[in-house]
Amino acid sequence: MTGEFSSTWLTLREPADAAARADDLIEALRLPTGGELVIRDLGCGTGSLGRWLAPRLPGPQRWVLQDRDPALLAHAAAHLPPAAADGSAVTVETAQGDVTALTAADLAGTTLVTCSALLDLFTVDEVTALAEVCVASDTPALFTLSVVGEVTLEPADPLDAEVAAAFNEHQRRVVGDRMLLGPEAVGAAAEAFASAGATVTVRDSPWRLGPEQAELTAEWLRGWVGAAAEQRPELALEEYLKSRIEAAEAGRLQVTVGHQDLLAQKF
Numbered sequence: 001m002t003g004e005f006s007s008t009w010l011t012l013r014e015p016a017d018a019a020a021r022a023d024d025l026i027e028a029l030r031l032p033t034g035g036e037l038v039i040r041d042l043g044c045g046t047g048s049l050g051r052w053l054a055p056r057l058p059g060p061q062r063w064v065l066q067d068r069d070p071a072l073l074a075h076a077a078a079h080l081p082p083a084a085a086d087g088s089a090v091t092v093e094t095a096q097g098d099v100t101a102l103t104a105a106d107l108a109g110t111t112l113v114t115c116s117a118l119l120d121l122f123t124v125d126e127v128t129a130l131a132e133v134c135v136a137s138d139t140p141a142l143f144t145l146s147v148v149g150e151v152t153l154e155p156a157d158p159l160d161a162e163v164a165a166a167f168n169e170h171q172r173r174v175v176g177d178r179m180l181l182g183p184e185a186v187g188a189a190a191e192a193f194a195s196a197g198a199t200v201t202v203r204d205s206p207w208r209l210g211p212e213q214a215e216l217t218a219e220w221l222r223g224w225v226g227a228a229a230e231q232r233p234e235l236a237l238e239e240y241l242k243s244r245i246e247a248a249e250a251g252r253l254q255v256t257v258g259h260q261d262l263l264a265q266k267f
Contacts, residue, residue: 007046007072009223012216014048017116021144022203022261026056029140030265031111033059040064040107042099042115047076049116049144050092058086064110066095100126107137117259119146119185120171123178124192127185131192131264140265141193145205147171149183150258151224155247159240166228166235173231186260193264201263211251218245220257 031037037059041050044065054061061084065076073094080092095106099115100122107113113134119127134141149168153160171182181188190200209217225241247253 007075009219010046010048010072012219014046014051016207016209016213016216017048017145018052020205020207020259021052021116022205023056025142025201025203025261025263026053028201028263029112029142030267031057031140036060036062037111038062038064038109039112039114040066040095040110041076042066042102042113043118043121044076045072045116047079049114050076050080053114053142054081054090055083055085058084058088060084060088061090063090063092064095065092066097066099068096068098070096100130102130102133104133104137107133107139110137110139113139113141115143117145117147119143119189119262120180120182122181122185124181124188126178127181127189128192131189131196131198134264135193135196135198135266138266140263141198142261142263143186143189144261145259146186146189146262147183148186148258148260150206150256152256153244154254155252157240157244159235159237162232162235163225163228163237163240166232167224170227170231186262189262189264193262198264198266203261205259205261207255207257207259209255209257214248214251217248217253217255220255221245221248 044067050063063080065073067073077092077094082090084090151164168183173180190202193200221244225237229237
């Protein structure tokens with residue numbers, strides 16, 4: 001899988017991610033007690049999911065952070081919290097490589113597989129293979145903040161719907177010989193895990209961005225509109241983007257960006 005992500009962008013979005021994730025899925029998660037939890041974080045980025053999840057789980061934990069980017073891996077490994085919910089130790093190791101090629105051997109001894117804002121970059125075959133590997137190894141999966149293609153901006157603009165549609169088309173683009181799932185990722189993952197024999201729970205986990213998140217909103221707009229313009233250059237979105245960023249920076253724009261979290265596990 002290809003793709004580079006700015007550490008600045010990942011850091012900027014971390015508070016919104018933390019506020020959006022579905023806490024109740026942690027309560028539904030069935031993990032063994034009395035031993036070390038081994039958690040593999042796919043596409044870990046700067047480690048924001050680990051910083052959110054590790055302090056919410058009791059017991060000693062070993063996080064295996066996996067990413068293609070060695071700089072992000074180093075940052076994530078250095079910034080995970082040292083203690084679990086009950087004060088037990090949290091330790092970290094890193095694995096550089098392609099997260100779409102996970103095997104049963106990779107999951108040997110793993111307690112939980114996680115990822116955040118990643119599934120949209122998978123293909124249907126890759127999601128199916130991941131589900132089969134997780135279920136075959138009896139490893140629960142908690143996948144958070146997958147985009148679902150739903151965006152609401154207030155006040156509305158006549159171009160909003162066209163930009164959203166173009167962005168969603170861009171998310172489904174073909175990269176090399178891979179057709180990305182984009183906003184269909186959660187549905188594909190839910191179907192794949194269910195077919196493999198897991199029980200699947202899906203929760204909405206939208207970003208709700210207002211005046212307090214103006215910097216994040218402006219940066220999100222640049223990426224959202226930029227992808228739409230790349231997909232449909234005839235839309236000529238320069239003035240639209242300028243006016244939307246001005247509204248965000250002035251505290252006059254509310255944005256809801258749809259995501260979903262998915263928990264899959266065998267009972």
